[in-house]
Amino acid sequence: xxxxxxxxxxxxxxxxxxxxxxxxxxxxxxxxxxxxxxxxxxxxxxxxxxxxxxxxxxxxxxxxxxxxxxxxxxxxxxxxxxxxxxxxxxxxxxxxxxxxxxxxxxxxxxxxxxxxxxxxxxxxxxxxxxxxxxxxxxxxxxxxxxxxxxxxxxxxxxxxxxxxxxxxxxxxxxxxxxxxxxxxxxxxxxxxxxxxxxxxxxxxxxxxxxxxxxxxxxxxxxxxxxxxxxxxxxxxxxxxxxxxxxxxxxxxxxxxxxxxxxxxxxxxxxxxxxxxxxxxxxxxxxxxxxxxxxxxxxxxxxxxxxxxxxxxxxxxxxxxxxxxxxxxxxxxxxxxxxxxxxxxxxxxxxxxxxxxxxxxxxxxxxxxxxxxxxxxxxxxxxxxxxxxxxxxxxxxxxxxxxxxxxxxxxxxxxxxxxxxxxxxxxxxxxxxxxxxxxxxxxxxxxxxxxxxxxxxxxxxxxxxxxxxxxxxxxxxxxxxxxxxxxxxxxxxxxxxxxxxxxxxxxxxxxxxxxxxxxxxxxxxxxxxxxxxxxxxxxxxxxxxxxxxxxxxxxxxxxxxxxxxxxxxxxxxxxxxxxxxxxxxxxxxxxxxxx
Ligand code: OXD
Ligand code: MN
Numbered sequence: 162x163x164x165x166x167x168x169x170x171x172x173x174x175x176x177x178x179x180x181x182x183x184x185x186x187x188x189x190x191x192x193x194x195x196x197x198x199x200x201x202x203x204x205x206x207x208x209x210x211x212x213x214x215x216x217x218x219x220x221x222x223x224x225x226x227x228x229x230x231x232x233x234x235x236x237x238x239x240x241x242x243x244x245x246x247x248x249x250x251x252x253x254x255x256x257x258x259x260x261x262x263x264x265x266x267x268x269x270x271x272x273x274x275x276x277x278x279x280x281x282x283x284x285x286x287x288x289x290x291x292x293x294x295x296x297x298x299x300x301x302x303x304x305x306x307x308x309x310x311x312x313x314x315x316x317x318x319x320x321x322x323x324x325x326x327x328x329x330x331x332x333x334x335x336x337x338x339x340x341x342x343x344x345x346x347x348x349x350x351x352x353x354x355x356x357x358x359x360x361x362x363x364x365x366x367x368x369x370x371x372x373x374x375x376x377x378x379x380x381x382x383x384x385x386x387x388x389x390x391x392x393x394x395x396x397x398x399x400x401x402x403x404x405x406x407x408x409x410x411x412x413x414x415x416x417x418x419x420x421x422x423x424x425x426x427x428x429x430x431x432x433x434x435x436x437x438x439x440x441x442x443x444x445x446x447x448x449x450x451x452x453x454x455x456x457x458x459x460x461x462x463x464x465x466x467x468x469x470x471x472x473x474x475x476x477x478x479x480x481x482x483x484x485x486x487x488x489x490x491x492x493x494x495x496x497x498x499x500x501x502x503x504x505x506x507x508x509x510x511x512x513x514x515x516x517x518x519x520x521x522x523x524x525x526x527x528x529x530x531x532x533x534x535x536x537x538x539x540x541x542x543x544x545x546x547x548x549x550x551x552x553x554x555x556x557x558x559x560x561x562x563x564x565x566x567x568x569x570x571x572x573x574x575x576x577x578x579x580x581x582x583x584x585x586x587x588x589x590x591x592x593x594x595x596x597x598x599x600x601x602x603x604x605x606x607x608x609x610x611x612x613x614x615x616x617x618x619x620x621x622x623x624x625x626x627x628x629x630x631x632x633x634x635x636x637x638x639x640x641x642x643x644x645x646x647x648x649x650x651x652x653x654x655x656x657x658x659x660x661x662x663x664x665x666x667x668x669x670x671x672x673x674x675x676x677x678x679x680x681x682x683x684x685x686x687x688x689x690x691x692x693x694x695x696x697x698x699x700x701x702x703x704x705x706x707x708x709x710x711x712x713x714x715x716x717x718x719x720x721x722x723x724x725x726x727x728x729x730x731x732x733x734x735x736x737x738x739x740x741x742x743x744x745x746x747x748x749x750x751x752x753x754x755x
Pocket of ligand 2: 408
């Protein structure tokens with residue numbers, strides 16, 4: 162007798178609620194892809210690009226109301242509010258299903274429902290998770306085909322099992338008033354309605370691989386992090402892997418694809434991933450990391466042959482561009498794409514399709530993106546899909562800090578490193594809606610992505626350090642320090658390899674450092690700055706630790722940590738107090754509460 166698999170039952174229930182005209186199961190094949198693209202070209206969802214310069218690439222313009230992740234409309238629907246923590250919006254699961262279920266009722270009438278089985282990770286790897294997204298957006302299908310391993314490969318891995326994470330997505334009417342991105346971590350379930358953009362709609366990325374995965378990782382004893390992963394090759398040919406957490410649009414992709422000015426000395430960078438990193442403790446006691454994604458969903462503005470030649474080569478074909486400008490000969494255009502030309506060629510259309518004139522606003526939306534296959538990246542590591550992952554020797558935490566943080570410092574040990582990650586802060590960017598340039602605390606760059614109470618998350622990080630006999634060294638970096646006139650002090654981009662080199666020296670037990678109140682800062686001689694022409698005064702400024710600024714930051718941090726109350730792990734509390742003591746900071750109301 163015919164019995165339905167758990168997946169078939171779930172899909173049937175989803176269709177029963179949303180009432181699509183047809184249901185299409187995606188197999189991930191070329192033929193299916195072509196049919197979808199043809200359909201989207203015909204109805205204007207996609208525009209063709211220049212087949213000579215950008216083969217097999219398309220432009221999509223999203224609704225102008227739907228251009229970035231919407232954190233205020235994103236919820237964790239765990240059974241209790243305390244489980245979600247002050248770092249998340251929370252809705253009770255029953256209330257969420259009742260309220261948002263009404264919006265899904267019939268939301269796919271007149272549309273096709275696509276069923277996308279996908280893998281996050283390499284087929285057969287212990288790290289890999291199976292997801293299934295149903296969506297009424299063919300644009301989402303085309304993006305998921307680049308960003309994940311989609312179709313038959315995922316069905317093969319799933320078999321008849323119920324080990325998959327279901328995600329229900331509908332464009333709804335795209336009104337922000339009826340937009341919800343809901344996560345039900347106990348059911349491994351996502352419901353997203355009212356947005357077709359990026360992390361709101363490509364449910365394998367932020368929703369499954371970070372919010373739900375962070376929850377699963379705590380239960381299963383691993384880490385799901387918002388980190389790029391790179392391999393630094395040294396002159397002996399050995400490759401040392403490093404992971405780095407930075408908030409959205411702070412240069413993770415550029416760092417992961419860095420072109421090394423020290424290549425003639427034998428230092429070069431291999432790309433493993435640019436956004437997500439899953440780490441497990443290996444038999445050797447080290448953390449082993451995989452990038453579960455299959456492509457890059459990179460921020461376009463600022464990307465150029467100068468800032469990131471590997472990204473430019475990656476996006477040169479088989480790519481989807483969202484909300485960039487379009488030149489008259491069908492090429493993508495964004496601010497910074499051509500450092501020689503600040504304005505686009507005459508006749509360029511802006512991201513909304515209007516003819517752009519000098520004096521108009523931006524050509525590309527500041528959060529415009531390219532979606533490109535990872536294997537097209539010239540610097541992709543030969544090990545980027547190794548099922549066991551790559552061993553991580555160093556973890557970096559970083560953000561945009563115009564003033565307070567030096568170029569780089571090392572944490573004293575794992576526990577201090579977890580505190581350094583918990584203290585992260587950054588000036589906000591266009592990756593999420595809201596004001597740009599405000600300093601916000603963003604621990605481990607996970608504030609928008611941690612699927613549970615962050616106090617428990619720090620507790621989990623601390624426990625992982627106790628279980629891993631050989632944990633990575635932890636560093637904090639800041640490429641964005643400015644002088645009083647507002648100029649960046651550090652050239653950044655490829656030159657960041659000089660900081661990676663110092664980290665490598667430290668991992669190997671060499672590399673000069675001096676101990677400061679916040680951690681170990683390089684001595685100026687310990688950084689290889691040859692050929693950079695940086696005046697000594699600037700180097701000193703880059704490495705300066707200013708107690709007055711840090712005292713101020715410490716108080717700001719205290720007010721942030723205070724929200725977590727009794728749930729804050731004692732080790733974080735102790736690290737906070739110890740930092741205050743080293744800074745000679747006087748206690749405040751906030752501090753007492755911590
Ligand atoms: C992203 C983000 O899209 O962090 O990667 O916003
Ligand atoms: Mn990201």
